[in-house]
Amino acid sequence: MKDIDAPVVIIGAGPVGLATALVLGRHGVRSVVCEQFGGINPHPRAHVVNTRSMELFRAWGIADAVRADAVDPAQAGTILWKQTLAGESLGRIDFAEGPRGPLLERAHASAEQLASCAQDRVQRHLLDAALAQGAAAVHYDTTVTEVADHGDVVDVTVEGAGGRQTLRTRYVVAADGATGGMRDRLGIAMDGAPVLGHQLNIYFHADLSPWTRQDPALLIWLINSVSPGVLIGMDGARRWTFQRSFDPAVESPQDYPPERCARIIRDAVGTTELDVDIRSVGSWTMTARTAGTYRSGRVLLAGDAAHQFPPTGGLGMNSGLADADNLGWKLAAVLSGRASEALLDSYERERRPVAVDNARHSMLNAVKMAEVGIGPGTAAVAARLESPDPEVAAAERRRIAQAVPLQRPHFDALNQEIGYVYGAARWADGAGGAPSSTVDRTPIALRGARLPHAWVERGGERVSTHDLLVPGFTLIAGPGGAAWADAFADAFEAFFPGSSARPEESSARPEGAGGGMARRTVVIGRDVTSPDGRCLELLGIGADGALLVRPDGHIAWHSAEGSTPLSALTDLLRGAERPAR
The missing domain is CATH 3.50.50.60 (FAD/NAD(P)-binding domain)
Structure with missing residues (x-):
C-alpha cells in the first residue's frame, strides 16, 4: 500500500x-x-x-x-484491616507466613514474582x-x-x-x-x-511512618463510620492513594477540594496532626x-x-x-x-x-469482601465495631478476625495469573470448564498454555526456559530431538523465507511490516543443561520430544500431538482453530 x-x-x-x-x-x-x-x-x-x-x-x-x-516485597506481602490507621487492628494476611505449599508453588512456578x-x-x-x-x-x-x-x-x-x-x-x-x-x-x-458502585480515588503525599513503621503493609482496609476506605502504598514511603465510595448522582470529584480531602485522610488515619499534600482526585466506576x-x-x-x-x-x-x-x-x-x-x-x-x-x-472476590466489612455493608459493620455495647463490638471484632484469613485467595491466585490455556477444552488445573482460582497447580506443558518455567544452565549461567525464547518462534527439543529441529527449520523457511535463526539478524520490510521473523532451536543437553533434571519433565517432551513456542510465550505445538511443526505453523498462521489435546 x-x-x-x-x-x-x-x-x-x-x-x-x-x-x-x-x-x-x-x-x-x-x-x-x-x-x-x-x-x-x-x-x-x-x-x-x-x-x-x-x-x-x-x-x-x-x-x-x-x-x-x-514496593519492598516484605511490605507488599502484608494486608491489614483496621478501624483507623492509628487504631485497633482487626486482622491481617501475611503471605510470608502463609501455608508452605502455595509459597513453594509460587517460588517454583516462575523466575519472576508478583510486584506492586x-x-x-x-x-x-x-x-x-x-x-x-x-x-x-x-x-x-x-x-x-x-x-x-x-x-x-x-x-x-x-x-x-x-x-x-x-x-x-x-x-x-x-x-x-x-x-x-x-x-x-x-x-x-x-x-x-451492572454498575457495582463508584469510587473516589485521592492521591496524596504524607509521612505515615509513625503508624506503619512497626507494621508496614501494602493495603490497609479501614472500617469506621467517619472515613472508611482503603489506603494503598504506592512506593512504600510517602506516595499513597485513599479510595472510598461516593455517589456521582449527588456529588463529583470537584466537590472534593484539597482541604476536604486532607480532612478525610486525617480522619482515616485517626489524627488531627498530619501534614497532607493532596496531589489529585479522580473517580472510577466499579463494574x-x-x-x-x-x-x-x-x-x-x-x-x-x-x-x-x-x-x-x-x-x-x-x-x-x-x-x-x-x-x-x-x-x-x-x-x-x-x-x-x-x-x-x-x-x-x-x-x-x-x-x-x-x-x-x-x-467473586468483591462479593466475598463483604464478609470483612468492605462494600455496601460497611456502615453496618462500622456501627457494630463502634457500638457502645462492648459485647457487640467484641463479637464483631472476633467475626472479622475469623473472616480475614478466608480472603487469602483474593490476593493469591497464581492459577488466575498464569494458568489459562488458549483454546483448551480444559484448563491448567485439570478441572473441567473454567479455571479454578482457588487451587494453584504446577503449570503444565499443554498447547495453548504458557511455557512452564524451569531453571536451566546456558554457557555456565543459570537462566529460565523463558529466557530461551525469541520474539519469533522457538523450538525446544529433548536430547534426541534433532529430527524435530530439522522439521522446524523446513517449516519455518516455508513461511518466512530468509528469516534468521538468530533474533539479532531478523529483518523487517522497509515499511516496518515485519518481513522476517526470528527463530531459535534449543536442544536440551546440547545448548542448555538441566542441572536438577526437571526440565524435560516440566516441559513434558521426554528425550525424543519437542515443543514449539509462539512469539507470546504460549505453546503452539507439542510432539505428543502426533502432528508436525509444519502443520502447527500452517494452522496457526492461517488462523485455524483446532481442539486442544
Missing part, C-alpha cells in the same frame, strides 16, 4: 497502548500512538504487576526497572523502552476524532498541536480505556454485570463487563476498552498487557503477508474467554 503513515495506529498511551507499541517494535513494525492527554498521568491507579506481567517485562527488558520502583509498582512508573518504563526501539512515535495532546475503515486501509483523523490531520494506516488498536469512547463509536456492546467482540473490521480493542473488572484481584492492567502481547505478534505476522487475516480473529477467541473468567474471579 502507498501513502501509509504507519502500519498500526494505537489510540491511547496508557500501559496497554504503550505495551502494544513495544511488542510491535520487537517485530520491526512501526506504530503511531495518539494520546489525548499531555503526558503520563501522575495519578497512580493500578499497582499490581502480577507474575505473568513480570514475565512479559522480563522478555521486554524492563523487569529490573519495574522491580526497582516497586504504581501505574505511572510502569508507564514510564514502557514509554522509555518503546522510544528506545525507535519504531514508535508517541504523540501526546493528540485526540482521535474520527476513524474511517475503508476495508483495506483506515483513515484516522486526529487533532493536536499541529492542527487537524489524517493518518492512513492498515490497522487501529483502540487502547483508550474504559471511557475512551472508540468502542461505543464502533457500536460494540458490553456484556456483564465487570466484557466487550461482545474485540474486533470491528480493521479496528481491534485492547485493555480496558475491551474489558473492565473490579480491582479485587488486580487483574485489569495485567489482562491488558497480555492482550498487547497476544495481539502484537499477530498483527506483525499478518502485516508481513505470511499469516492469514483470520489470525487476527484468534485474538478474540483466545483473549476474550480469559477476560470473562477474570471478570468472574474479580466479582
